[in-house]
Amino acid sequence: MRADVVGSLRRQKETIGDIDLVATSTNPTETFNFIANLPFVKQILAKGETKITFIHNSNTQIDIEILPKENYGSLLLYLTGSKDHNIALRTLAEGKGLSLSEWGIKQDNRLITCDTESGVYKMLGMEWVPPELRENRGEVEASLRGDLPNLVEESEVRGDVHIHSNWSDGQASIAEMALAAKALGRKYIAISDHTVGLGIANGLNEEEMQNRQTEIEEANKAVRGIAILSGLEVNILSNGELDISDQVLAQIDVVTASVHGALRQSQEQITERFMKAMDNPNVDIIGHPSGRLINERPESTIDWPSFFRKAVETNTAIEINSSPYRLDLKDTLVQQARSYGVKFVITTDAHTPHELAYIKYGINVARRGWLEKSDVLNTLTLSEFLSSLK
Known part of the structure; x- marks a missing residue:
């Protein structure tokens, strides 16, 4: 038996509706009876010869379809989508005198079945396209040229450079965050607590930063196998100034500057705020640039071409903020930014140890934005990473 997730979840879109899976089975009836009796099945909505639909205990609808083994590749490709990607493939096939459907490829009225997606793409003269890219945003043309990106992998991330501790609004000590990051394979982290301008997040003043630095040094001695950098998430004020002096920022290893207020300023005003912050020689990273919260707060109106330049x-x-509530910068803007030559960091913005695992969501965004390892600074070694900053 084989099973795969399909649809928007396989493409790792930032939000999904139902969860769709496909599978092969020599006895679909027996398979569906087994699924129907699993403890997490809350309600069966439909059960037929080739498909079962049920409600999971989390109130999520799940559809599972049993496919013939010989058609598995073309059906897997079709059901993964997106609609626009599938249309582009069918158009390409027609130009070659072929007819592509979910059941295979017709040539001279003869159906050629494919049990793998690679087989379908090969018949169209293409390389296999990673699911995250299947949005008809240039991936078909790149595949035909043999020029698809070698997408970044989670295993290639060495550091997490936006982490909060209980010195500001985090819920764990510096050492606890370092130990948790080390367990995930990180080689370095930056403790990037908020600064004084964000009082609601218990932002640090300059005296508190000095005291925190003592704890960072102690944690570096206590926790072996991972480097703990001093970082800050400074607040970009409404006029573009930062809420901490340049003299203090110059002593910090990694400075992330973020907008947390006046998010509804005009495009000209908010873009100018970012411009001014980026001109500061101490600012290494712009954090969660659009300011959006998914399904809660829209992104700010920013002149993105000017921002990227x-x-x-x-x-x-x-x-690329990996918090599932942010996923900011979003995938389409990541792809656009890459075309300008922008470099990225993929961070978790973790406030608790378990949130350090959020990195996988940022990786998904990066992959959907066509990023390779070379586009992401925190895939570098510690010395290389620090050298890459301003």
């Missing part, structure tokens, strides 16, 4: 000009990295 300034990031490249000033050697300022852009954050």
Whole structure:
């Protein structure tokens, strides 16, 4: 038996509706009876010869379809989508005198079945396209040229450079966060607590930063096998100034500058705030640039081409914030930024040890944005990473 997730979940879209799976089975009836009796099945909505639909205990609808083994590849490709990607493939096939459907490829009225997706793509003269790219945003053309990106992998991330501790609004000590990050394979982290301008998040003043630095040094001695950098998430004020002096920022290893207020300023005003922050020689990273919260707060209106050009000009990295509530910068803007030559960091913005695992969501965004390892600074070794900053 084989089973795969399909649809928007396989493409790792930032939000999904139902969960769709496909599988092969020599006895679909027996398979569906087994599924129907699993403890997490809350309600069976439908059960037929080739498909079962049920409600999971989490109130999520799950559809499972049993497919013929010989058609598995073409059906897997079709059901993964997206609709626009599938249309582009069918158009390509027609140009070659072929007819592509979920059941296979017809040539001279003869159906050629494929049990793998690679077989379908090969018949179209293409390389296999990673599911995250299947949105008809240039992946078909790149595949035909043999020019698809070698997408970044979670295993390639060495550091997490946006982490909060209980010195600001985090819920664990510096050492506890370091130990948890080390367990996930990280080689370095930056403790990036909020600064004084964000009082609601218990932002630090300059005296508190000095005291925190003592704890960072102690944690570096106590926790072996991972480097703990001093970091800050400074607040970009409504006029573009930062809420901590340059004299203090110059002593910090990694400075992330973020907008937390006045998010509804005009495009000209908020873009200028970012421009001014990026011009500051101490600002290494712009955090969660659009300011959105998924399904809760829309993104700010920003002149993105100007923003990306300034990031490249000033050697300022852009954050892909992995929090599932943010996923900011979003995938389409990541792809656009990459075309300008922007460099990125993928961070968790973790406030608790378990949130350090959020990195996988940022990786999904990066992959959907066509990023390779070379586009992501925190895939570098510690010395290389620090050298890459301003």
